[in-house]
Amino acid sequence: MKGRLILVSNRGPYVFLESAAGEEMVRSVGGLVAALEPLMEANGGVWVAWGGRRGHASPAPSRRRKVASAEGGSHYVLRETVLTEEELRCYYYGFANSALWPLCHYFVGRCQFEQEHWDNYVRVNAKFAASAQAELSQGDLIWIHDYHLALVPELLRRAHPELRIAFFWHIPFPQVDVLAVLPWAREVLAGLLGSDVLGFHLREYGENFLTCAEKLLGAEVDRERMCASWRGRTVRVRAAPIGVDYQAFQRLARRPRVQARAAEIRRQLGTPLVALSADRLDYTKGILERILALEILLERYPEYRGRLTFVQVAAPSRTALAEYQKMRRQIEEAVGRVNGRFGSDDYTPVRYYYRSLGREELAAYYQAADVAVITPLRDGLNLVAKEYVAARLDDEGVLVLSRFAGAASQLSGAILVNPYNPLETAEKWAEACALPPEERRARMAALRENVRRYDLQWWLEEFWKAMAEGGAPADEEEEALPGRCCGEEEAADRATGGSC
Numbered sequence: 001m002k003g004r005l006i007l008v009s010n011r012g013p014y015v016f017l018e019s020a021a022g023e024e025m026v027r028s029v030g031g032l033v034a035a036l037e038p039l040m041e042a043n044g045g046v047w048v049a050w051g052g053r054r055g056h057a058s059p060a061p062s063r064r065r066k067v068a069s070a071e072g073g074s075h076y077v078l079r080e081t082v083l084t085e086e087e088l089r090c091y092y093y094g095f096a097n098s099a100l101w102p103l104c105h106y107f108v109g110r111c112q113f114e115q116e117h118w119d120n121y122v123r124v125n126a127k128f129a130a131s132a133q134a135e136l137s138q139g140d141l142i143w144i145h146d147y148h149l150a151l152v153p154e155l156l157r158r159a160h161p162e163l164r165i166a167f168f169w170h171i172p173f174p175q176v177d178v179l180a181v182l183p184w185a186r187e188v189l190a191g192l193l194g195s196d197v198l199g200f201h202l203r204e205y206g207e208n209f210l211t212c213a214e215k216l217l218g219a220e221v222d223r224e225r226m227c228a229s230w231r232g233r234t235v236r237v238r239a240a241p242i243g244v245d246y247q248a249f250q251r252l253a254r255r256p257r258v259q260a261r262a263a264e265i266r267r268q269l270g271t272p273l274v275a276l277s278a279d280r281l282d283y284t285k286g287i288l289e290r291i292l293a294l295e296i297l298l299e300r301y302p303e304y305r306g307r308l309t310f311v312q313v314a315a316p317s318r319t320a321l322a323e324y325q326k327m328r329r330q331i332e333e334a335v336g337r338v339n340g341r342f343g344s345d346d347y348t349p350v351r352y353y354y355r356s357l358g359r360e361e362l363a364a365y366y367q368a369a370d371v372a373v374i375t376p377l378r379d380g381l382n383l384v385a386k387e388y389v390a391a392r393l394d395d396e397g398v399l400v401l402s403r404f405a406g407a408a409s410q411l412s413g414a415i416l417v418n419p420y421n422p423l424e425t426a427e428k429w430a431e432a433c434a435l436p437p438e439e440r441r442a443r444m445a446a447l448r449e450n451v452r453r454y455d456l457q458w459w460l461e462e463f464w465k466a467m468a469e470g471g472a473p474a475d476e477e478e479e480a481l482p483g484r485c486c487g488e489e490e491a492a493d494r495a496t497g498g499s500c
């Protein structure tokens with residue numbers, strides 16, 4: 001690639017905490033950072049992001065620092081965009097997380113649409129665009145991430161008509177009837193159309209985008225070639241589900257320390273069966289519904305009482321929002337109820353950890369779990385499902401996965417459930433616990449093959465290819481992804497976008 005890569009995302013790899021003792025850099029948790037930091041560590045470049053700092057009445061100018069890779073040697077530049085308390089409240093907690101996030105996950109009733117939030121969203125997007133522009137040199141490639149920064153492509157395009165701009169949208173892109181509810185849907189669509197290449201996990205999300213661009217904005221779209229023409233430019237829509245660094249997870253899983261810790265976890269839990277989920281604490285992740293499903297399972301299948309422990313790791317997220325605080329209380333009440341109903345002096349059915357674990361500890365939990373129960377109500381993709389598979393060293397382990405996670409259309413081998421139906425989830429969860437060994441191994445072997453093949457590197461290469469093809473239509477055939485959902489062919493089609 002000529003030029004450097006300039007990544008632009010709301011959350012960067014670190015959160016900066018300021019106290020009387022000075023500044024502390026804390027690693028942030030989330031799918032996007034987990035996926036992109038290895039890329040920056042390997043290739044260098046610039047990462048423009050908000051550093052989690054708050055409380056500045058008047059914003060300091062952006063700060064810049066070098067971040068060395070974990071192995072030393074290479075480094076990348078982290079340029080921090082500093083936001084005021086007001087901007088954070090309105091742009092981040094407001095428009096991004098109380099309007100776009102619920103809307104794109106089909107929680108229309110949870111949406112709050114406030115003019116003040118939108119105004120700040122516009123202002124903050126301009127701030128990120130200015131930070132990126134300050135770093136720009138000839139030949140650089142800009143790669144913007146996620147729903148917080150939908151206006152940045154158009155803002156940069158106006159200033160630099162020739163700039164190469166890619167965007168990846170990490171969450172679902174909703175159907176037109178849902179996006180139409182957003183008072184600023186046209187502005188968001190026009191913002192995204194400033195890109196050359198617009199990436200989504202699934203073809204279905206890309207198709208939703210094209211329909212929205214056509215119906216709400218009047219763009220000309222070509223669904224076969226997956227592109228939109230708008231203001232004299234062609235924008236290619238690509239679908240490629242993000243992968244995980246399979247080999248890195250395998251190396252992590254092989255560490256004697258991780259294996260010893262996995263054995264210790266099992267010993268401490270003390271039951272022959274261990275089930276696991278790890279999520280940011282978010283209503284989209286279906287944590288409460290999962291606890292209810294476990295309650296039904298223990299009610300209907302008394303043989304699992306005393307034999308099955310469910311570990312729920314809930315990483316704190318968006319804690320300033322009242323509805324997240326309320327949800328946390330509801331989850332903790334449900335955990336207490338299930339433990340009260342089915343627990344005893346030497347048995348705790350649910351182990352609930354409200355904290356973020358270190359990578360090694362998380363890998364040890366992945367290894368210790370006989371079953372992963374990953375049942376979001378809606379999820380763009382879900383990396384935890386893939387990480388669980390990548391962290392296994394043999395063909396043991398069963399993945400129970402929500403139909404409404406983007407990963408479901410790719411991960412044949414998983415047992416799919418409707419997370420809105422706790423009875424079905426309980427039944428499938430029990431089935432997973434009792435799966436015959438041959439079926440278990442066949443399912444896990446298929447999962448491992450898929451996660452190994454369509455890994456992070458594959459995803460990045462898809463992105464480089466799409467960027468190299470640029471905005472111009474091309475006709476070549478693409479390799480299809482194996483998948484399921486509505487038959488192999490259709491699923492493959494959904495998972496990889498056509499080229500335009």
Ligand code: GDG
Nearest residue numbers: 030031032034170315356357358359379380381382383384
């Ligand atoms: C968005 C989309 C899409 C979780 N707990 C801990 C921890 N994690 C890490 C996991 C994983 C990441 O956080 C979560 O990724 P997900 O994909 O599950 O979910 P989102 O954060 O909502 O991500 C999602 C993703 O972007 C990528 O495009 O898949 O659909 O919503 O990497 O490992 N990490 C550590 N401790 C924890 O306790 N260290």
